Amino acid sequence: MGERESLNIMGLSHALLAIERGECTALDIIEACFDRIEAREAQVGAWQYRLDREAYLQHYHRYREFYESSRLKGLPVGIKDIIDTYDMPTEMGSAIHKGRQPVDDASCVALLRDAGAIPLGKTVTTEFAYFKPGKTANPRDLKRTPGGSSSGSAAAVADGMVSIALGSQTAASVIRPAAYCGVVGYVGSRGEYSLRGVQPLAQSLDSLGVFGRKVEDVQLMRWLLSRHQQPLRAGEPRKPNRIAICAGEHLGDTDPEMQFAIKNMEAVLQRHGVATIQLQDDGLLLKMVEHHQRIMAYEVARNLAYESLHRETLSEPLNALIDMGLAMGYASYLESLQAAEVTRGWLWSRYDDVDAVLAPAAPGVAPLGLEKTGAPHMSRPWQAMGLPVITLPVITLPGIADRESLPLGIQLIGRARQDDALFSVARWMESMIAKMGF
Amino acid sequence: MGERESLNIMGLSHALLAIERGECTALDIIEACFDRIEAREAQVGAWQYRLDREAYLQHYHRYREFYESSRLKGLPVGIKDIIDTYDMPTEMGSAIHKGRQPVDDASCVALLRDAGAIPLGKTVTTEFAYFKPGKTANPRDLKRTPGGSSSGSAAAVADGMVSIALGSQTAASVIRPAAYCGVVGYVGSRGEYSLRGVQPLAQSLDSLGVFGRKVEDVQLMRWLLSRHQQPLRAGEPRKPNRIAICAGEHLGDTDPEMQFAIKNMEAVLQRHGVATIQLQDDGLLLKMVEHHQRIMAYEVARNLAYESLHRETLSEPLNALIDMGLAMGYASYLESLQAAEVTRGWLWSRYDDVDAVLAPAAPGVAPLGLEKTGAPHMSRPWQAMGLPVITLPVITLPGIADRESLPLGIQLIGRARQDDALFSVARWMESMIAKMGF
Numbered sequence: 001m002g003e004r005e006s007l008n009i010m011g012l013s014h015a016l017l018a019i020e021r022g023e024c025t026a027l028d029i030i031e032a033c034f035d036r037i038e039a040r041e042a043q044v045g046a047w048q049y050r051l052d053r054e055a056y057l058q059h060y061h062r063y064r065e066f067y068e069s070s071r072l073k074g075l076p077v078g079i080k081d082i083i084d085t086y087d088m089p090t091e092m093g094s095a096i097h098k099g100r101q102p103v104d105d106a107s108c109v110a111l112l113r114d115a116g117a118i119p120l121g122k123t124v125t126t127e128f129a130y131f132k133p134g135k136t137a138n139p140r141d142l143k144r145t146p147g148g149s150s151s152g153s154a155a156a157v158a159d160g161m162v163s164i165a166l167g168s169q170t171a172a173s174v175i176r177p178a179a180y181c182g183v184v185g186y187v188g189s190r191g192e193y194s195l196r197g198v199q200p201l202a203q204s205l206d207s208l209g210v211f212g213r214k215v216e217d218v219q220l221m222r223w224l225l226s227r228h229q230q231p232l233r234a235g236e237p238r239k240p241n242r243i244a245i246c247a248g249e250h251l252g253d254t255d256p257e258m259q260f261a262i263k264n265m266e267a268v269l270q271r272h273g274v275a276t277i278q279l280q281d282d283g284l285l286l287k288m289v290e291h292h293q294r295i296m297a298y299e300v301a302r303n304l305a306y307e308s309l310h311r312e313t314l315s316e317p318l319n320a321l322i323d324m325g326l327a328m329g330y331a332s333y334l335e336s337l338q339a340a341e342v343t344r345g346w347l348w349s350r351y352d353d354v355d356a357v358l359a360p361a362a363p364g365v366a367p368l369g370l371e372k373t374g375a376p377h378m379s380r381p382w383q384a385m386g387l388p389v390i391t392l393p394v395i396t397l398p399g400i401a402d403r404e405s406l407p408l409g410i411q412l413i414g415r416a417r418q419d420d421a422l423f424s425v426a427r428w429m430e431s432m433i434a435k436m437g438f
Numbered sequence: 439m440g441e442r443e444s445l446n447i448m449g450l451s452h453a454l455l456a457i458e459r460g461e462c463t464a465l466d467i468i469e470a471c472f473d474r475i476e477a478r479e480a481q482v483g484a485w486q487y488r489l490d491r492e493a494y495l496q497h498y499h500r501y502r503e504f505y506e507s508s509r510l511k512g513l514p515v516g517i518k519d520i521i522d523t524y525d526m527p528t529e530m531g532s533a534i535h536k537g538r539q540p541v542d543d544a545s546c547v548a549l550l551r552d553a554g555a556i557p558l559g560k561t562v563t564t565e566f567a568y569f570k571p572g573k574t575a576n577p578r579d580l581k582r583t584p585g586g587s588s589s590g591s592a593a594a595v596a597d598g599m600v601s602i603a604l605g606s607q608t609a610a611s612v613i614r615p616a617a618y619c620g621v622v623g624y625v626g627s628r629g630e631y632s633l634r635g636v637q638p639l640a641q642s643l644d645s646l647g648v649f650g651r652k653v654e655d656v657q658l659m660r661w662l663l664s665r666h667q668q669p670l671r672a673g674e675p676r677k678p679n680r681i682a683i684c685a686g687e688h689l690g691d692t693d694p695e696m697q698f699a700i701k702n703m704e705a706v707l708q709r710h711g712v713a714t715i716q717l718q719d720d721g722l723l724l725k726m727v728e729h730h731q732r733i734m735a736y737e738v739a740r741n742l743a744y745e746s747l748h749r750e751t752l753s754e755p756l757n758a759l760i761d762m763g764l765a766m767g768y769a770s771y772l773e774s775l776q777a778a779e780v781t782r783g784w785l786w787s788r789y790d791d792v793d794a795v796l797a798p799a800a801p802g803v804a805p806l807g808l809e810k811t812g813a814p815h816m817s818r819p820w821q822a823m824g825l826p827v828i829t830l831p832v833i834t835l836p837g838i839a840d841r842e843s844l845p846l847g848i849q850l851i852g853r854a855r856q857d858d859a860l861f862s863v864a865r866w867m868e869s870m871i872a873k874m875g876f
Contacts, residue, residue, distance in 0.1 A: 100542075103541065107741055110743040200634045301665065302631070302664070303545055306545065337629075
């Protein structure tokens with residue numbers, strides 16, 4: 001048991017290497033993950049539904065030959081509970097869909113199964129991936145929110161229950177929980193992955209997301225999910241030439257700690273010879289926060305057509321969003337879509353020599369209390385523009401209540417459909433942060 | 439029975455008016471539709487699954503109060519069998535999904551039910567809305583293809599089994615079968631409607647579609663599907679100022695009859711004082727045919743992740759498409775996406791005073807034989823650009839074999855997200871065509 005203790009917190013790539021080298025077996029890691037779940041799930045509450053150890057092992061042994069020869073070796077993965085799975089319910093965090101059992105796997109799930117991952121269970125989501133939280137607590141401080149909407153996926157990875165989990169983002173649903181829980185979060189460019197079987201919230205905004213412990217782990221997922229025949233060699237760490245800094249104070253509240261962290265990161269970049277420039281947006285990004293909300297409201301009201309006929313079962317914030325969407329005129333919706341396109345063009349033509357934008361992934365550390373999942377304004381502008389984004393945990397602050405450490409996360413924002421270039425920069429940044437020794 | 443005979447071929451709006459005026463009841467129309475189905479379904483084969491008369495009437499009577507006070511009065515609608523329905527199987531034209539019973543309604547189905555439509559059944563689709571045909575024959579000449587992939591929806595409306603049916607288009611799957619069967623077909627701008635529960639084929643290309651007998655019927659569907667609170671007043675018939683003509687010979691084969699029909703339409707436009715201009719595209723649209731194929735191949739290979747692990751159950755053309763998609767490089771996929779964006783911008787800036795483009799909806803009349811669904815090249819360029827399109831039946835030629843009339847269809851192509859403006863032009867064109875008295 002002693003040796004097994006740390007196996008659950010190895011990153012995925014590290015684990016696969018250890019298995020290949022014979023330093024441990026996939027079964028050792030699986031058992032370590034279940035040890036952790038059994039020890040912690042009662043407090044963390046990351047899972048909406050999950051296999052128990054016996055069922056998992058039974059399945060593993062039944063197909064052992066396949067798993068042993070597979071890329072992912074039968075290691076467990078968490079699946080956000082708005083992503084359909086043929087063998088587990090998908091309830092979308094809503095009482096309306098209690099016990100809802102889809103007939104198919106989402107394509108992303110089918111691809112991971114084919115690569116030899118085993119879905120250990122469905123991770124808690126807020127109600128329809130919007131605001132109303134589920135039962136999950138932040139594993140770094142159980143009195144704090146894990147963030148949302150991909151709450152359970154972020155918490156499960158942060159707590160070492162699985163090394164990889166799938167999520168989705170329409171506003172800030174991957175980037176913020178990754179920051180609050182202190183893990184790597186990745187949101188793909190809009191349109192990049194098949195969303196078949198991922199229950200949509202707003203088609204102009206929804207993106208697939210992945211949580212992991214290290215950037216290279218998430219990068220491996222990107223490769224499998226994009227179903228390319230050849231590994232993506234372009235994804236090696238690369239020192240950027242120039243980074244644009246968006247400190248984000250003008251988008252909404254930012255905590256002093258976060259401002260300090262951003263300044264600190266900027267200093268680190270400069271020390272390594274990376275040019276930095278303050279992003280001057282003439283108020284466009286703040287407007288984008290509002291446009292994002294409008295696009296979301298309009299589309300949610302159409303996507304949740306069935307559910308919005310059962311208003312009494314929906315939360316107050318979701319009902320308010322649907323009402324806002326139903327009251328909106330079509331011209332106003334188009335105006336917001338158009339603004340997102342125009343702003344995206346403006347951003348990358350004005351900063352055409354910039355490798356990525358660096359910004360706070362959230363206003364600060366995870367807020368106290370489980371009744372709200374934190375503010376999404378730091379993600380709305382980039383999500384409206386459909387850009388790829390990666391959260392990196394950069395610094396940890398002493399926890400106020402129980403002296404555990406609280407993570408702060410930054411986000412790196414890339415060009416649309418240039419996810420690989422963003423990964424290269426993120427891997428370099430990750431190694432710099434590691435050297436900083438926070 | 440005599441009086442009932444024509445009730446099934448009234449357009450939806452006409453039917454609703456007749457019910458309102460007490461000239462007939464919804465039940466009269468429903469019975470007439472079932473009379474037609476029972477007389478013709480054995481030859482036409484429009485339905486993959488359907489309610490029988492008794493089940494339909496039982497349901498209608500059980501909720502009679504709701505239907506009588508509803509907008510659509512309990513009238514029947516056909517649903518393409520790639521669109522999920524909670525109470526009927528959705529098999530996607532594939533043996534892999536034989537008996538597949540979804541747990542939810544697609545949002546478009548939920549909206550139509552809420553408006554008082556009753557899904558009479560699931561209409562035949564080609565395999566996963568790609569090439570391999572189902573059992574459907576063209577009701578205008580049973581030895582000819584109805585076109586695909588929304589074969590059953592087009593045939594059911596054309597044959598008077600229902601007045602309205604839902605379809606979808608990734609290449610030419612609405613526009614072409616509407617033309618071959620002689621009904622109105624509409625493809626919404628990309629992103630315009632919720633596609634939740636519509637099984638995706640290629641996310642950058644998929645659009646929701648509607649078949650009906652008259653443009654105003656389809657326009658009513660648009661209003662219900664877009665869930666706007668107020669009826670769309672902008673949709674009244676409007677004479678266009680200028681129409682660009684794309685005769686389409688450079689995109690691929692075009693039959694002499696179709697060339698004649700386009701010239702004829704052009705003359706009619708000019709006679710009514712509408713300026714026409716020949717679309718000069720410098721070969722861009724032909725390139726777009728190829729880019730469309732590439733985008734489709736790349737994305738289908740990802741969306742059909744699960745199914746493509748069971749290659750032996752897929753048709754040869756679908757396997758070839760998946761192989762093409764898997765072999766494609768990412769850069770090449772991006773290049774095609776980019777080309778579609780650039781060409782869309784080029785088209786509407788070069789022809790900025792044009793109300794719509796007029797083009798053949800298909801190379802000619804429906805080809806003989808049921809083993810293929812006809813060529814999609816007339817639709818690929820517009821679909822790659824995500825534009826709204828309406829098929830209008832313009833002329834009928836004497837059938838070669840059985841002396842029935844064979845329809846020719848033209849398409850009107852509008853600006854992205856300006857579907858209402860396109861409907862106005864289409865209604866005006868429809869009235870001109872009616873006056874032509876073909």
